Amino acid sequence: MAENDNSTEEFSFTAFSNLPFYRQVNARLLDLAEVGRQRRIIDLGCGTGGVTKLILERLQSAKETVIFAVDHSASALRDAVSELGGRKDAVVRFVQSPVQNLKTAINGDVDAVVYCNSIHYVPDKQSLLAQIRDKLSPNGILAINTSFFEGSHPPSSEEFFRRWLMRSLRILKREHGMMPDASQKVESRQHLTAVEYETLLEESGFRIVKSEVTDIDGPESGWYHISGFRDWIEGVLPGVPLDTGRQALQKGLHQVFEERGIETIPRRWLSISAARA
Ligand SMILES: C[S@@+](CC[C@H](N)C(=O)[O-])C[C@H]1O[C@@H](n2cnc3c(N)ncnc32)[C@H](O)[C@@H]1O
Numbered sequence: 001m002a003e004n005d006n007s008t009e010e011f012s013f014t015a016f017s018n019l020p021f022y023r024q025v026n027a028r029l030l031d032l033a034e035v036g037r038q039r040r041i042i043d044l045g046c047g048t049g050g051v052t053k054l055i056l057e058r059l060q061s062a063k064e065t066v067i068f069a070v071d072h073s074a075s076a077l078r079d080a081v082s083e084l085g086g087r088k089d090a091v092v093r094f095v096q097s098p099v100q101n102l103k104t105a106i107n108g109d110v111d112a113v114v115y116c117n118s119i120h121y122v123p124d125k126q127s128l129l130a131q132i133r134d135k136l137s138p139n140g141i142l143a144i145n146t147s148f149f150e151g152s153h154p155p156s157s158e159e160f161f162r163r164w165l166m167r168s169l170r171i172l173k174r175e176h177g178m179m180p181d182a183s184q185k186v187e188s189r190q191h192l193t194a195v196e197y198e199t200l201l202e203e204s205g206f207r208i209v210k211s212e213v214t215d216i217d218g219p220e221s222g223w224y225h226i227s228g229f230r231d232w233i234e235g236v237l238p239g240v241p242l243d244t245g246r247q248a249l250q251k252g253l254h255q256v257f258e259e260r261g262i263e264t265i266p267r268r269w270l271s272i273s274a275a276r277a
Contacts, residue, residue, distance in 0.1 A: 040109070
């Protein structure tokens with residue numbers, strides 16, 4: 001996503017992040033890190049503020065707490081500000097910055113860093129984790145989750161993805177007369193295994209507190225809303241205008257759910273909490 005992105009909020013992550021199953025996954029991560037007892041918390045890659053809102057809901061003493069909500073996307077932060085900016089019960093500071101500049105983006109140390117479904121975007125994870133570690137107070141805790149790791153797609157879901165892509169490409173071609181442009185493909189992201197994430201954390205000065213992989217039944221509504229998220233459209237259908245890509249993906253999705261008579265598609269989520277070693 002472009003850093004100074006002035007495009008419409010229409011293709012934002014909000015609809016997906018409000019889905020009950022997604023809130024549950026993130027609520028579980030906040031449990032793992034006991035988020036709520038800390039005073040200074042960073043919500044890294046906060047997007048449109050779905051997780052910031054969950055953090056706010058569990059603060060014990062909101063008045064003494066500061067949440068730094070960091071994202072590089074101007075449009076995502078605009079959404080987050082309009083949802084949460086007016087709250088008087090807690091301080092949320094919105095910071096537009098690449099996470100890679102964390103060291104300079106936020107002054108002083110913090111008690112917790114929450115990083116939901118965003119670490120897979122960053123190529124050099126080791127250098128980022130080192131910065132996060134340096135930002136944490138001695139008893140500080142980091143909580144990470146991702147649904148993009150090696151093992152996140154159960155083998156039983158592969159056929160679904162193959163068909164979904166095939167259907168969407170057919171719709172794109174027949175109804176819109178276009179195909180994706182491979183030259184605009186976003187750099188493919190390296191997926192680490194759960195063990196590789198744990199090792200990376202340990203090598204970056206963390207002690208693993210809890211690491212778990214959860215099986216999620218992703219409902220059609222989840223795949224439908226993710227098909228309206230800019231990063232997803234650009235990843236699956238590079239070079240296709242966002243509204244056209246969304247239409248093709250959502251229509252193709254519905255066809256596959258109908259023809260296979262399915263209600264959910266499985267996905268695995270990795271959640272790790274880690275303390276400063
Ligand atoms: C899938 S969304 C997750 C948003 C939020 N954490 C949630 O779970 O609702 C990923 C977010 O990470 C942000 N992001 C990706 N790479 C980033 C980077 N290098 N620096 C800052 N933000 C980044 C994107 O702009 C997007 O808002």
